[in-house]
Amino acid sequence: MNYKKIFGELPRNWTVGTLDQYAEVIDPHPSHRAPSEVSDGYPFLGIGDLDYYGNATFDKARHVGLEIIEEHEHNYKITETSIGYAKMGNTIGKVVSFPSRQGKTRFAVSPALSVINPNDQINPYYLRAVVESNAFWGQVNGKITGSTRPSIGIQQLRKILIPLPPEAIQERIGEIWKAIYDKISVNTNINDNLQQQAAALFANFYDHAETEVGFTEIIQILGGGTPKTGESSYWNGNVPFFTPKDVGLPYTLSTEKTITEEGLAHCNSRLYPVNTVFVTARGTVGKVGLPGVPMAMNQSCYALVGKETHQLLVYFYTLKAVDRLKHKASGAVFDAITTRDFESEIIMKLSDEDAQGFLDVAEPIYQAVLSNSIENLRLAALRDSLLPKLMSGEIDVFDIQL
Template identity: 40%
Template sequence: MKERYRLLGDFIQPVDERNKELKVDYLLGVSISKQFIPSIANIVGTDLSNYKIVRTGQFAYGPVTSRNGEKISIALLRDKDCIISSSYTVFEVVNKNELDSEYLMLWFSRPEFDRYARYMSHGSVREIFDWDELCKVELPVPSIDKQRSIVRAYQNITERIELKRRINDNLIDITDTIFFKVFLENNPAATISFTDIVQLMGGGTPKTDEDSFWNGKILFFTPKDISHSPFCIGTEKHLTNEGLNNCSSRLYPPYTTFVTCRGTVGNLALAGVPMAMNQSCYALKGKNDFPALFVFSFTRYVIATMKKKASGAVFSALVTRDFEMEKVFEPNLKDAILFEKRVKPLFTQILANTNEIQQLLDLQNALLTLLSSR
C-alpha cells in the first residue's frame, strides 16, 4: 500500500434506509457528471416505499458502469433529503473528523477514479463496481485540517467560476437589450430573408483514420464544443495544417458565429480564436459589410424566433432552406455598425471572463490531480 494511503472501507459504511412511511417524495437520480439530478422516472401510481432515502451529507452511486462509458455515477447530497432507486448504493462517512465528505467527493471527481472503477468492474451481462471494490479503493488521508484546506481552495475556485459565469450572463442580457432598443422596439416588419443579410458557410471533417490530419494545433469546432459561454476558446479535437488542407472547412477568424444544425440544433457560439469547423454546423458572416457581433446578436434573435414559432418542438436539423425561408426585418447598416461599437466592449469583457474561467477550470483539474500525489 502506498505511504499515507488508506483503504476507503475503513472510513465508510453502507446505509439502507427505506421510505416505508412515505415521508419523502423528492425523487432524484445520479448523473455521470457526479451530481444529483431530477429523476426521469414516472412515479405516478408507483409504490415509493421501497425507494432508498438519502440524507444530506450521504453519498449514492450506481454500481453498474457498463452503461456509462468511462464515468461512474456517484454524488454527495448537499440539498434536502431525497429518495432514490433501490438500484443505487447509499453510504456515508463514519467519522467526519477523520475523513471530510467534501474531500472524498473531490477524490471521486478525479478522472483517475473513473478509470479505476471501470477497470475494476466485473460481470458478464452488466459490469458492476460493487461495494467490496469501492471499499478496496486506496486514497491519501492527510490531517482533517489539510483536507478542509484543500476543499476550501477548490470551492473558492468554483465560486469564482460561477461569479464570472453570472457576469457573462448579465453582459449578454445587456447586449440583447441594446439589440432590442436599436432594432426591435418599433416592431419592424419581416420583409426579407435571413440569408439576404447573412451568408452561410460550411465545414467538413478530414479522414478520421489518417493520423497526420489530427492532434495538431488548429482548433476544430463541433456541436460538442458548445459551452456556457457565448465564446468557444477550446475544442475537443484539433487538426494539423495537413488536416485543414484536406477537409472542406476553412480556418474561420475570431468572432465568427457558429450555429449547430445537427444533433443539438440551434446553439450558437462565437469563435474566440481562429478555428475550423465540421459539417454539423454553419459558420455565419454578414453580407454587405454587416459586422460580426451584429451577426451574432441578429442570429441569436432569429434562432429564438424560429424556436418560438416551432411551439416547443425540437428541431431535428437546420438546413440552408430553413434560413432562406425565414423572414426577418431589414436592418440598417449604419445602425448595425453603431450597435457593433456599443457592444464590442461588452463582448471583449465576456471573452476575457471566458479565458479566466478556463484558467480556473485548469487550476481545478490540477488540484484534483495533486490529490493523487499527496
C-alpha cells in the same frame, strides 16, 4: 486493487479506503426512468442543464410534479456539499454542483446522476477534489460497461478507492479547491449577468425594428468538414476541431478533438476566426455558440458570417432565427437544420443607429465575457495540474499561497 498503481507511493500517514467508507452514495432511480413532465411544476435537473463547468442551472430545466420533488428530497438528501456524478451516457464521469437549497427553488434530479454525500470522516471539499481527479476517473473508466449506452453500476462506484491524508492536509487541499471553484463560479455568474444585459438590450432594439429582411440577405452560411479519420497525420494537432459536443456558453475555447495544419488543408472547413457564429445542425440540433479562438468545424454545424453585418449582431439574429425554427417544429422531431431553413427565415433588421447603439454596449460586454472565460479555462487547468500533486503528497500543501 493495488492502490499504488493508482496513486503511486503515498506518504506514510495517509490511508486508502473506498468511497462508501467516506460518503453515502445514493442511486434512487433503479429503473433509470425519468418522471413525466408537467407544464407548471418544479425544476428537474438533467445533464443538459449543466453549464460548461458542471454547475446545474434552472434556466431551461423540465418541470415535474410535487410528488416527484418530495420523493427526490427524501431519497437524495442534497445539501450544499453534495456531489452529483454522471453515471451513464456520453457524459459519464461529469461532476455536478447542485444549486443551494437555502431559500431557493425545490428541485429533482435526473436518473443519470448519482449523489455523493460526504460523511464526517472526510473533508467535503477534499472529497470533491478527489472525485474530479484523473485517479478517480481512471478507476471509473475501468468499470464502465455497455457500448451503446455506457454506465457504471452503483456498487462499482461505491468501491472506488480514495486516498485519505490527515485532517489538516484534507482541509488545506479543500481550501485550495474551493478557492479555485469560487473564482470560476464568480466569473461564470458575471458572464451570465452580462449576457442577460446584452440580450435584454438587443430584444428592446429588435422589438422596435421596422425593416424585414431575409436571413441570408445579410448573413452568409458556410460549412465544415472532417479530415480522413484513418490518416494519423491529420489528427491531434494544434487546431481546435469544433463538433456539436463542444458548444460553450457562449464561447468555446477548447475542443474534444484537434487536427493538424495538414488535416485542415484536407477537409472542407476553413479556420474560422473568433466570434464566427456556430450552429449545430445535426445530432444536438439548434445550439448556438462562438469560438473564443480560431478553430475548424465539422460538417454537422454551420458557420454564419455577416455580409457587412457585425458578428455580435449575427449572433443575436441567429438566436432569433433558431428559436423560430424550434417553434415551427413544435410537435415534430427537430432533428436537423438545413440551409433552406435559414433561407426561408425573415428577421427584423436593426437600423444603423440602433445597431451602433447596441454594439457600443455589447462589444465591451462580450470582450469581458471572453476574458472571464479564458481566465476560467486557466483556473481549471491550474486545478487539474496542481491538485493531483497535492493529493499524492508530491507538493507540500502548506507551501501553496492562495
